[in-house]
Amino acid sequence: MRTIFQRCLVPMLLIPVIACSSACSSKDEKEPEPIVPVQVAAATEGSIRILVTADAVLYPHDQASIMPKVSAPVRRFLVNRGDHVKQGQLLAVLENSDLAAAAAESKGQLGQAESNLRVTATGTVPEEMQKAQADTEAAKASLDAAQKLVESRQQLLAQGALPRKQVDEAQVAYAQAKSLSDTTQQHLRSLQNVGREEMVKVAEAQVQAARGHYDAAAAQLTYSEITSPITGVITDRSVYPGEMANAGAPLLTVMDMSSVVAHINLPQEQTKNLKVGNEATIVPSDGGEPVSGKVTVVSPAVDPNSTTVQVWVQAANPGERLRAGSAVHVTIVAGTIKNAMLIPPEAVLPSAEGGMQVMVVDAKAVAHAKPIEVGAREADKVQVLTGVAAGDQVITVGGLGLDDGAKVRPVDKGDTADKAKDK
DSSP: OHHHHHHHHHHHHHHHHHHHHHHHHHHHSOOOOOOEEEEEEEOEEEEEEEEEEEEEEEEEEEEEEEOOSSOEEEEEESOOTTOEEOTTOEEEEEOOHHHHHHHHHHHHHHHHHHHHHHHIIIIIHHHHHHHHHHHHHHHHHHHHHHHHHHHHHHHHHHHTSSOHHHHHHHHHHHHHHHHHHHHHHHHHHHHHHHHHHHHHHHHHHHHHHHHHHHHHHHHHHHTTEEEOSSSEEEEEEOOOTTSEEOTTSOOEEEEEEEEEEEEEEEEGGGGTTOOTTOEEEEEETTSOOOEEEEEEEEOSSOOTTTOEEEEEEEEEOGGGOSOTTOEEEEEEEEEEEEEEEEEOGGGOEEOTTSSEEEEEEOTTSBEEEEEEEEEEEOSSOEEEEESOOTTOEEEEESOTTOOTTOBEEEOOTTOOHHHHHHO
8 A cells, every 4th residue: 555655646746847947948048039021222322302391372373343433323344253365455444424524625725726826926026026016117107297287286285376275285196105115115126035935835835734734534434434455354343333423442453363472481591502493383273183383483582471482383374274262282392402311201210319210220230320410301202411321221011119129121112011920
């Protein structure tokens, strides 16, 4: 019995020992380090464009808010909203009966002044001069005759052959003749001093004044006919026929939509590389097709309120697909950087220190985090200023959350992470 018990007891005692030794050996063995499948791309040297992007609002190439210069009711409109018009085309007519009458009156006054000028220039002055000379000579003859009559009657009065009354009458006639003679001589001297040229100048001045009045009246009449100053499309008509059109208030709005201009307000640092002629692309916010344009204005001044610089990008607008006032996204090519270090944008990761980093795979398939400084960006590439050398294998897929020093296995772009684990 004792031998049988001992034989049974020995295996029972060995079981815990064997179990303990097996557990201890499993703890001493290290678990295999996991290998993470990733996609990589090589850093290369090449060219990259400097892009400036911003949101903007579209404006027409040209615009005119047409305001009448006179206040009058609208007699009739010849256009409506949406109509295309040419420069100089008649758009509306205002009531103008009073203006037409004033113009006709001024025209008559001008004709009268011109007729007076012709008469003055062709002989009025010589005729007046001749008449004045004749009047002067006749008045002098009358004065001499009156003087002789006075002397004769005074002699007869002294001889007692004539009454005193007749002498007085002769003296009165002499005084009247002398006054007439003085008047005619003064008129003759005036004509001689003024002369033909001065009289013609006076007549010419009268013509100029009359013409000025007529031109003003004719201009007032033309103000009643509203024409378009530009070629474009009618976008607004504020009143109806019969309503009063007030001077200085917009009556019609015409926009030239053959091309559009995007007005962009950019921070100063983004405009340092911009210049007139830079290529640009305008993308409508409603998902329409992008259009190509060029920078036409880079403001030389900074807006004191927003501290931004306004930039204009102009683009052709065939079919007037783009509308004024709509929001767009603009991308401007400010320049090109050659021999730049380039990596895919997917390789750029946020760093724990707050900057940017990439995960670079070395020859032993170990990933290392490297801080970088990013420069210009495009949709398919990013410029790296520091931290990466040409030929470095940077992780493009699988690098986010990867530890520094982790083992990786590059896979093809077509392979997924699940497929890589299955291999």
